[in-house]
Amino acid sequence: GDSVTxxxxxxxxxEEAFLTINCTYTATGYxxxxxxxxxxGEGLQLLLKATKADDKGSNKxxxxxxxxxxxxxxxxxGSVQVSDSAVYFCALSGNTPLVFGKGTRLSVIx
Amino acid sequence: xxxxxxxxxxxxxxxxxxxxxxxxxxxxxxxxxxxxxxFPKQSLMLMATSNEGSKATYEQGVEKDKFLINHAxxxxxxxxxxxxxxxxxxxxxxSVETGINxxxxxxxGTRLSIL
Numbered sequence: 001g002d003s004v005t006x007x008x009x010x011x012x013x014x015e016e017a018f019l020t021i022n023c024t025y026t027a028t029g030y031x032x033x034x035x036x037x038x039x040x041g042e043g044l045q046l047l048l049k050a051t052k053a054d055d056k057g058s059n060k061x062x063x064x065x066x067x068x069x070x071x072x073x074x075x076x077x078g079s080v081q082v083s084d085s086a087v088y089f090c091a092l093s094g095n096t097p098l099v100f101g102k103g104t105r106l107s108v109i110x
Numbered sequence: 111x112x113x114x115x116x117x118x119x120x121x122x123x124x125x126x127x128x129x130x131x132x133x134x135x136x137x138x139x140x141x142x143x144x145x146x147x148x149f150p151k152q153s154l155m156l157m158a159t160s161n162e163g164s165k166a167t168y169e170q171g172v173e174k175d176k177f178l179i180n181h182a183x184x185x186x187x188x189x190x191x192x193x194x195x196x197x198x199x200x201x202x203x204x205s206v207e208t209g210i211n212x213x214x215x216x217x218x219g220t221r222l223s224i225l
Contacts, residue, residue: 032211043203043216044154046111051211089153093211097144102153 002027006090006101013080013108021075021104023064023090031094033057033066033073038087038103047075047088080108112138112206116217124225125196131189131220133204139184142207144214145177147200154203160187194224 007022025033032051036044048057053068062077073090085108090101113136121129133143141162146154158179159167166179176198178190191198201221205214 032213034213036216041219041221043114043116043218044205046213046215049213093213097156097159097207098205098214100153105151 002031002092002094002099004090004092004099004101006104008102008104010105010107013106015082015108015110016079017108019075019077019080019084019106021088021090021106023073023075023101025071025073025090025092027071027092027094027099029094031092033064034091034093034098035062035064035073035075036089036091036100038089040086044089080106082108082110084108111213112136112140112208112215114204114206114215114217116204116220118220119218120221120223122223122225123194125194127194127224129191129194129222131191131202131204131222133187133189133206133217135185135206138206138208138215140187140206141184143181143187144205144207145179145187145189146203146205148203148219149200157189160204162187191222194222196224198222199224 003026034049035047037047048059050057050066056065064075087103089103115134117132143160145157160181162181181187203219205216
């Protein structure tokens with residue numbers, strides 16, 4: 001079945017550091033890919049999405065490119081802020097309801 | 111995207127009580143909603159798919175009689191945890207499906223604590 005593998009955290013970075021959170025997937029067909037963010041005590045918010053190969057999703061300085069050849073959708077940000085501290089979930093939508101990765105906790109320190 | 115309102119955000123109650131959680135889609139006619147459970151520092155676990163006007167589809171291992179789901183209208187799904195016990199304490203989150211291969215939109219979650 002469909003699955004998402006996400007790098008395990010926690011990840012701790014200093015403010016203005018470069019962020020990469022790796023995500024790879026296994027799916028039949030052509031899924032859509034998403035990154036969600038969860039701030040403490042809250043539900044999930046859609047951060048960005050990509051619906052087909054080579055699409056780049058971007059929002060709030062975060063980017064991720066749908067790479068079909070490597071089945072990856074890595075999340076990147078050039079300069080993180082303390083306010084980016086949260087848990088990030090990679091997810092795919094294919095033939096089944098959303099399939100989530102296990103989440104990566106990011107802590108950004110000033 | 112759809113705006114989803116979940117209520118209550120936090121509930122504390124005694125063991126044996128039944129607790130109802132509401133999930134409202136404020137600006138989208140939601141034929142399908144989902145209910146998730148999240149344990150501390152873990153990912154979301156899909157409990158069931160809520161279908162407007164029909165029975166919910168439960169994931170394997172989720173007790174139907176324990177977690178009652180009603181989706182009587184296109185804007186409201188409810189999850190009732192019946193005869194709750196401390197092991198039911200968790201963070202419950204609902205979401206709205208807006209189309210095939212489209213993102214789900216999530217409520218802010220309900221933290222349930224059973225004493």
